[in-house]
Amino acid sequence: MKKYLLVMTLLGTSAMATPRKVYPLQAETIAGGAYDYSLNFLYSKTLSFYDVDGNETELEELQDYTLMDTDLKLKYGYSRKLELIAGAKFRQVSSGRDDGSGSGVTDTTSGIENVNIGFKYAWKKNKNYRYAISGSYVYRPYEENVIYTNSSQIPEGEIVLGDSGQEFNIGFHLDYIYSKWTTIEASAGYRSAPNDLAPEVPYHLALVKNYNTWALWGGVKGIYSLGGDPYTDNPSDKPLNATGTTARWNSINRSYMQPYGGVRFLIKKKYRLSFEAAQTMSGTSTDKVGEFSANLAWTSGGKSKDEIFEESFKEYTTEATIIKVSPRGKFVKIDKGLAQDVAKGAKVDIYKTDYFGGNILIASGLVYESGPSWAIIKLVKKFRSVPIEKGLTARVK
Structure with missing residues (x-):
């Protein structure tokens, strides 16, 4: 559901x-x-x-x-x-x-x-x-x-x-x-x-x-x-x-x-x-x-860019929010964990979103460690020169 x-x-x-x-x-x-x-x-x-x-x-x-x-x-x-x-x-x-x-x-x-x-x-x-x-x-x-x-x-x-x-x-x-x-x-x-x-x-x-x-x-x-x-x-x-x-x-x-x-x-x-x-x-x-x-x-x-964009979201199982960023920006902590099926090794995409429908993919990573209601994400690739900060959206596959 x-x-x-x-x-x-x-x-x-x-x-x-x-x-x-x-x-x-x-x-x-x-x-x-x-x-x-x-x-x-x-x-x-x-x-x-x-x-x-x-x-x-x-x-x-x-x-x-x-x-x-x-x-x-x-x-x-x-x-x-x-x-x-x-x-x-x-x-x-x-x-x-x-x-x-x-x-x-x-x-x-x-x-x-x-x-x-x-x-x-x-x-x-x-x-x-x-x-x-x-x-x-x-x-x-x-x-x-x-x-x-x-x-x-x-x-x-x-x-x-x-x-x-x-x-x-x-x-x-x-x-x-x-x-x-x-x-x-x-x-x-x-x-x-x-x-x-x-x-x-x-x-x-x-x-x-x-x-x-x-x-x-x-x-x-x-x-x-x-x-x-x-x-x-x-x-x-x-x-x-x-x-x-x-x-x-x-x-x-x-x-x-x-x-x-x-x-x-x-x-x-x-x-x-x-x-x-x-x-x-x-x-x-x-x-x-x-x-x-x-x-x-x-x-x-054909498939429009919007249809491709929409289909990509069907791969996600959970949406979370970044609540903490490591000093060097290599790791982030999110507010979802094992209780929401966020398991170690899962792939994660980091998005910058807004109330006007914006969805900008800025980074991707893997779940490094997972607790009952939290998880640590190790970032492995960055797509845009946008700062990784609290409040960004993390979508787990």
């Missing part, structure tokens, strides 16, 4: 300590053997243009450009630290213009914009910090965009899906766990951009607030150009694509910065439903856009 109560208490404590199930840390991977499915819809509308010098130009009458992306993504937990990723994107584009007679005309196109594969590897945890590296290869299945020397050569109604060609990405991710409910996340990387564009550094920085069934976040994201476009000094000489009423594609040293914010809800303890909005505030050789996205994701299979 005592063992049952101990397990139930610990499982309840663990359940309280999982607010990040709603918004998992970006620098961690899914559990080994698990699958994560994601469906994302993006609506993006051009509000104005930024030229190569960063000057903003308003849309003319009858000009309009909207883009809608539908992304499918599958992640597989290959191991505890490595996940493999595959995805595909379907795009619809609508570009409005003046047909030359004062009437508006809309050109449209749609199709598979890309298929992609990638990975993410999580490094060893370091106190409140989490680190990961990711990489991806993006392949665009449509033909390369046709190059024109002047706009009169572009056939009426022709419009591209985006920048054609392959793309390589590598990214570095960092999470700082400020508190149980608050995380600061950041990432930066390198992108070998398609369509012979200059290489880029995508980045983002955000503050995330987690709760048991919902989360919200806000931050800034964007692209920094590493420069080197051959037409930097003579942008008017750059060959044209049938881009339509947008400066997003076939750009010159493209860059932009977007503040953004979002909210996520955990539905039926499994499905993660997210909404996010962003708007470009500055840029070069691109559009000023307003964007809205909706995302539905869920994970199945």
Whole structure:
């Protein structure tokens, strides 16, 4: 009965300590053997243009450009630290213009914009910090965009899906766990951009607030150009694509910065439903856009970190409290003994616990000597630089 109560208490404590199930840390991977499915819809509308010098130009009458992306993504937990990723994107584009007679005309196109594969590897945890590296290869299945020397050569109604060609990405991710409910996340990387564009550094920085069934976040994201476009000094000489009423594609040293914010809800303890909005505030050789996205994701299979954590507690038979520590910290005395089946040679884990669900494993040892209502534990391994002191929790296997 005592063992049952101990397990139930610990499982309840663990359940309280999982607010990040709603918004998992970006620098961690899914559990080994698990699958994560994601469906994302993006609506993006051009509000104005930024030229190569960063000057903003308003849309003319009858000009309009909207883009809608539908992304499918599958992640597989290959191991505890490595996940493999595959995805595909379907795009619809609508570009409005003046047909030359004062009437508006809309050109449209749609199709598979890309298929992609990638990975993410999580490094060893370091106190409140989490680190990961990711990489991806993006392949665009449509033909390369046709190059024109002047706009009169572009056939009426022709419009591209985006920048054609392959793309390589590598990214570095960092999470700082400020508190149980608050995380600061950041990432930066390198992108070998398609369509012979200059290489880029995508980045983002955000503050995330987690709760048991919902989360919200806000931050800034964007692209920094590493420069080197051959037409930097003579942008008017750059060959044209049938881009339509947008400066997003076939750009010159493209860059932009977007503040953004979002909210996520955990539905039926499994499905993660997210909404996010962003708007470009500055840029070069691109559009000023307003964007809205909706995302539905869920994970199945594998054993989560919480489940592994909970299962580990089922091995314990007794929970005790440290009541005395030897001068050198090699031995401790606990308030349970033979009467509670704490026998000589039993394995013991030392935890630092709190009222907020924290359970930090800091040391392990063996029962060196046991009395009717006490036992002496010899510490054999220490996992964290936390002082061994009275009041810590000892769990006996």
